[in-house]
Amino acid sequence: MEQGNYSVGLDIGTTKIVAIIGKENEYGKIEVLGIGRSKSLGVHRGVVNNITQTIKSIQQAVEQAEANSGLKIGSVVVGIAGQHIRSLQHSDYITRAKSEEVINEDDVDKLCNQVYKLVMLPGEEIIHVLPQEFKIDGQGEIKQPMGMYGGRLEANFHVVVGQVSSIRNVGRCIKSAGLDLGNITLEPLASANAVLSQEEKEAGVALIDIGGGTTDLAIFKDGIIRHTAVIPFGGNVITEDIKEGCSIIEKQAELLKIKFGSAWPGENKDNEIVSIPGLRGREPKEITLKNLSKIIHARVVEIVEQVYVEIKNYGHEEQKKKLIAGIVLTGGGSQLKHLKQLVEYITGMDTRIGYPNEHLAGDSDEEIASPLYATAVGLLMNAVQNKPKIKEVPQDAVEKEGGQDSYGMEGSSQAQTALKKERKSIFDKWSEKLKDFLDNAE
Template identity: 75%
Template sequence: MEHNDISVGLDIGTTKIVAMIGRRNEYGKIEILGIGKAKSLGVHRGVVNNITQTIQSIQMAVDEAIAVSGIKITDAVVGIAGQHIRSLQHSDYITRANSEQVIDDDDLDMLEKQVHKLVMLPGEEIIHVLPQEFKVDGQGEITEPVGMYGGRLEANFHVVVGQVSSIRNIGRCIKSAGLNLAEITLEPLASAEAVLSAEEKEAGVALIDIGGGTTDLAIFKNGIIRHTAVIPFGGNVITEDIKEGCSIIEKQAELLKTRFGSAWPGENKDNEIVSIPGLRGRDPKEITLKNLSKIINARVVEIIEQVFLEIKNYGYEESKKKLIAGIVITGGGAQLKHLKQLVEYITGMDSRIGYPNENLAGDSDESLSSPQYATAVGLLMNGLKQLDKENAKLAEQPKLEEEVIEQNEPEIEKVEEEEKEEEPKPPKKTLFEKWGEKFKEFLDNAE
């Protein structure tokens, strides 16, 4: 059974893999039909380092989502992150053959394809080419050139680049798990789709997505993506520090962080103590929450300072690049207590925690509005956008057929008149029938 209104978002993270199946309801909100989660084995800092384990984790998440929704899925929109991701600014132009015709989507595609021909470093591949501003015959600051007249079309682009091997490894894992890779999207862009409002993107905002293995940054200004970066630290490094600092196992360190952890040491009193069971008959360990917070604070400060350095590199202090909406923090790491206050203290910018619930239908499970699902919701939204475009093209197809028939009508009539004049001959194919066959052949090939 074909579902042309249903999409799948697959978030391959360092800590967990999430498969999310959903569609838009009549109010334009996202209705989650099924969700599957699996512990992410074989992914380190956003990069696949064990193919077999990653395939198994993806299959577990997808099977769970299928079991919950009862819908068989074939395609998925997948997120990509990792320390191999980098971005650059690039300007390019095309000279149009006929300046008397208005600029259309084909011209924009041609310009974008030209950017894809950029020579990259060995082993690198372009993931996204995101137009920022256009110029038509030297007239600048144009955001939508379609429908305008002009001979020279140029644009500034934000180009996101990643390692070919990492992208191929993800593609192989998806295929081996029995899915088709519908689209690959940079994870901070997907998270931004889920948690940022159009007003924030217009005013200027920095999105910080703190995952298990990486911390992703996406900066928007005037509604356009301006800067992206992936920092190779995340929540797992904090857990590792707690494990080493308190001499406990990883599972206990993760529980300590999520239940009692705080990014602000001043919040805990010296006499607040948590007792942790010892291993195999050993005495339990007692850890003060103040010490725990100090360990967490040291690492979180390092992560935020790295992100803030990227925001400074973007040039947020310039009046034209000011980030009026401040910072939005999302991802699993955003659930750490007092993180918002620490971010404001270090950066001096307003901040809030980003939840994806604004885009979800009202009857959605409350747990889905957690910041840790922001990327999965964003990927699902991207997939639904692609479907909308495809469905719009399919809707235009009958109109195109009618136009072609109308254009061929005089020739068809002429052929019919000639046939009347001639003596009866064995049935001969009309021009219309020939054209119909050719058109059918074209459609079959297109499929």
């Protein structure tokens, strides 16, 4: 298979690193060609804290994915998360010199680039600038300004900010593992792409991605991202609590959580006991499932309440900002028994578990459709969407477009093509800057 026909997403998590290779089939679905996962050893709460270990873990996952698919991995799209991520709202405008000409992608680019120049705190850099609504000459609630007339172009932006050093460390790991950095995207956005439907994003929905080290939140309303947050707790702190509370080793605590854990203590009877083998010939330990679920419940409530504070900060109680589709839980931590019921109880909002199977081809492996792989599938989708599909465009269609690749959208209007290009350029500029930095740092 040719190098250009497939894309790769790389999810660098706190507990696992997943490399996933795939391509788009003729029905527009993602066909997974290979997947590799390894235990993540150099990442703490979404942030790289041991470069050597992380490089090793990335190489293991990549080698496994290559062996599975028989393909060579070159460029990857990487997710970024961690406790250093924060978001803010910002409004900006440009005044156009020629208001008699229609607004084009250059104007939108110019406005977005202006936001990138915002002064951040020392050591921080803007990762994403996501336009929300545009205003043209005071006329508001415009979702797509291209092709319209106007002198003053204004927009509200959702700006995602992260620590430069943390992001560069991820870039350094990718490069040292022998890979090219194709793009960087925020993990909550990747998960949202994989598990949310367009209807949910329109109606208003909060996506909660419970990972090993962090819990990511992304709120959508009217099809636009409105709020993102990263909470520095995840499934690992639950395991840690079980380990401490029951005086057992981490491996046993993790198994207990997965096999017998429940977020609802009333579920277990007092006489339900599980026996854990002792270390090196010591007596086995007996733990009641009621106690186990009490430990889990206390920590899960804390995580959910922190997320709920962020949802309140967004202002979901206002009529205009109401989240009609409620909450979608995804990530490895969402597989905890009775978590859905607990979240509904605490927040009073409809809740479902999000599986990334909607965008996957019908014959995909069932394992990949697990919430565990939501971020990895989302990153793969990002890689596929941002890849110019030159091979799939008939030659005459390319010539009609003035020699430009129309991103596989045969017969698409120039405005649509421009939109694709504009979106790609905003997402890619940052990655290019990072790549330049890494090249110069050699």
